[in-house]
Amino acid sequence: MTDDRTPADISPTRPAPETVAALRAFNRFHTRFAGVLQPSYMDSGMGVTAARLLYEIAQGQAGVLASSLRERMGLDAGHASRIIAGFEKRGWIARGRGSDARQRPIALTAQGRAAFAAIDARTRADTAARIVELDRGQQDDLMAALGQVRALLGDPMASEEASGGWSIRPFRIGDLALVASRQARLYEAEYGWGRAMEVMQGEITTAFLRDFKPGREQAWIAERDGAMLGAVLLADVGEDVGQLRLLHVERVARGLGIGRALIDQCVGFARDAGYRQMMLWTQNILTQARRLYESAGFQLVEREAHSLFGAEMTGERWILALH
């Protein structure tokens, strides 16, 4: 786990001009790409705003209030009112009465669902058509990059979305090297640990892959929409002891309980695999990680000062009995 950065580490650096330029260029690109400028949404005969509104109605709970939609989309009350009235006239929605008689809860009719489904299918096909030439691997890359952008730009939806939330899966080809890369950069940025740490991470992941014992060992990746949020390894160190290694959670994903979930996944697997004990090494300055280990039941059994990564610190060994 890689937390407890010192204040200096998280102090908001003023964004670099290149970053700002890149983001602006991307914004221009995407505006064109998404075709937001086009007035008629997918030739459906309604404007983009109406289409977005219909989308919100269709996705949300039946019985939404106009005010909630308006607020969510930043729409003018009058404008929204007219669009909604239009939907009603077309028979797409029905409006009832709420407990509050001023409210007129909106629900899609069967007809409305059909209309939305038609538009939705059209959009989906259109979107799909724009990425047909991407193979499976490139699609994964795309999803990861999209997820990364959303996470970094702070999309509040990204964390709660139906499609999304995060999940944990076993590692696949290329994952472990990516873990090593992320960790190397993360520790460098947060603690200034340099190449020594990077080499160690490379050695750990490569050795893990080379000697991988299916059923006895495993690595897990926490991800959201294909973007890696964290990872952990379980290695067999003999004598029925499993070592938890390379736990980390990306900064953008902290506070979601991912670290704990990864530890639980790891410990659960080890227990099922019949290990007698879990073991891990960590550093005293990784206090957030230490808290996690402690709360998962690990106990500190050994400490040793060293300066493997430049600065002086204390390595710690923690164990957890499994039976």
Next chain:
Amino acid sequence: MTDDRTPADISPTRPAPETVAALRAFNRFHTRFAGVLQPSYMDSGMGVTAARLLYEIAQGQAGVLASSLRERMGLDAGHASRIIAGFEKRGWIARGRGSDARQRPIALTAQGRAAFAAIDARTRADTAARIVELDRGQQDDLMAALGQVRALLGDPMASEEASGGWSIRPFRIGDLALVASRQARLYEAEYGWGRAMEVMQGEITTAFLRDFKPGREQAWIAERDGAMLGAVLLADVGEDVGQLRLLHVERVARGLGIGRALIDQCVGFARDAGYRQMMLWTQNILTQARRLYESAGFQLVEREAHSLFGAEMTGERWILALH
């Protein structure tokens, strides 16, 4: 180098539903994020369209024709005409006469440049404000992800942009593990070489890092806006022989001459460092890479059949005398 995929490998797989869903979700997010819906661009008193038009005028050559702008932006002739007339009335542009008397080439006046600069600064500040909380590393991640998205979604601008084009730089922390990850996934997707290859890549990069000899060894990353497009390593194998290792170019970046540039960089460095000879191992089925090596002056000196990565293939040793 990783080319010459068989037809089966590049056959356009039908996009997976998750990918389409992720892209659509991203589109919704970004539409909101970029605020394209807002009618007045940055409270500048003009609409988004006018703002975009002004941007195009300011960015392009002086003396642009309205028709060119219109066509580029997909604008209605009448609409554009009125907006441009508005700019002229405000004194932001001056219109001359072209060789063709129908044309009225547009040029920004000093006043127009000032007005644009003001808006541009505002936009830049606004954009910067949205990413202030990102540290340097996260900004790099963001740029890489943005570049990746643009490349994968096929932004024609992405390749030619002033900011961009691609460039080659020495490796930094975390780069080599990323190279290993990308290569593992690439070879897996294109040739089905599995874990054996992945382990090899991990071993090569880790060993390189562990025994790195500054001045004698180096690795280079080709990138565009922070997104890795390719890489190559130069390793010292003794007796004044330098080995070129792990050359690869991402699919989205092929055909730009990046492979050749990486080889040249590598060979140039080796020559300057005083190596006597360059050497490399490759596989017979990587015909695109072989062509590159050949055109760079390498000569095939040894072949050996093996099946290290599953399928039967022939490993090849190529050398290049440097003096």
Next chain:
DNA sequence: ATTATTAGTTGACGTTGTCAACTATCATGG
């Protein structure tokens, strides 16, 4: 009971964007 607030509607109105008609110029081919 008075006052303020909230959900939603309606009318007036300005802005944005579309379409077609229009002027002025240029290009081409007999």
Next chain:
DNA sequence: CCATGATAGTTGACAACGTCAACTAATAAT
């Protein structure tokens, strides 16, 4: 050279989009 057609840009009519403020009806606060 003239007829024809295309092109650059303008203009007017008009529909759609969006904003603002006034309005109704119901609820909440005191």
